[in-house]
Amino acid sequence: MIRLTFEDLTAGSTTHLAAVQEEINNQANFKEKAVRADLKWRAKRSTTVAKSTFTEIKSKLVAMCSGAEICVYCEHNEATDIEHIFPKRLYPNKCFLWGNYVLVCGKCNTHFKKEIFKIFSPAGSEIIQDTTPKRNVYTEPENDDALFINQRVDDPMDYLELDFLERTFYYIERPATGTREYEKAKFTKELLGLNRREDLVQHRKTAYKFYKGELQRYAAIQHINGMAELLHLTDSFIDIFDAGGEFEVEKTSVLTAIRKRIESHSHPTIWKEMIRQRESLPETNQLFQQVPDAVTW
Secondary structure, X not given: OOOOOOOOOOHHHHHHHHHHHHHHHOOOOHHHHHHHHHHHHHOOOOOHHHHHHHHHHHHHXXXXXXXXXXOOOOOOOEOOEEEEOOOOOOOHHHOOOHHHEEXXXXXXXXXXXXXXXXXXXXXXXXXXXXXXXXXXXXXOOOOOXXXXXXXXXXXXXXXXXXXXXXXXXXXXXXXXXXXXXXXXXXXXXXXXXXXXXXXXXXXXXXXXXXXXXXXXXXXXXXXXXXXXXXXXXXXXXXOOOOOOOOHHHHHHHHHHHHXXXXXXXXXXXXXXXXXXXXXXXXXXXXXXXXXXXXXXX
């Protein structure tokens, strides 16, 4: 998981969300707010303005994903669901809040995160309260000091890191045991099943090999001087490669394509961890020394 960058919505979409949210907030009590939030969410595309707003929202959420609409939680499956970071059942006041949305896969959304939620109560303390709603019970949480890592505010890499040294590719908590930060890391990791889902672990290993291979290829291409060598190293770029073109132009084109492949690949946390942990990974560090600009990709 990585911190997400995002843009504000246009004025029209912002105004629409605010109007719907105000209607929810104006309900008489918490239960009515929660029920109205659910109804409004089900009908979120019911008018022309609403449809336009959520078309823009979906487009901007897609842009926040890695690759072609990859889930921001597991970083592997196709992202199909607009997810409320703060569940709308617990926080109807955030149901139509742009800053409460991310795009995730159905598996992360409905099989793992669901409406499971915990907070620190009182806010700012280290005391944990489970606020997961019970069936037909509507209880307003005391605050929004959440244990779940909010990728639109927090940098998950401050809380979690991937184990490269032992080659488990498991997420491990970075903060000291017993701290608020440790509890946030542990809760988020366990809630999303990031280490229990063996398919994700295996795909992280595959992503590591991909990133390393592409960086090796980039480093090698930087130093070649002939078209024959370039053609040999760019078999997977045959659709953009012009053997009859000018060598330096084709070389630059291929290098640009490799960088784009790295920047748009799934499991971007693997790449960020390779950069962060490179000094502990001699072979990887050597590659980054050959391509120093890559640490900013």
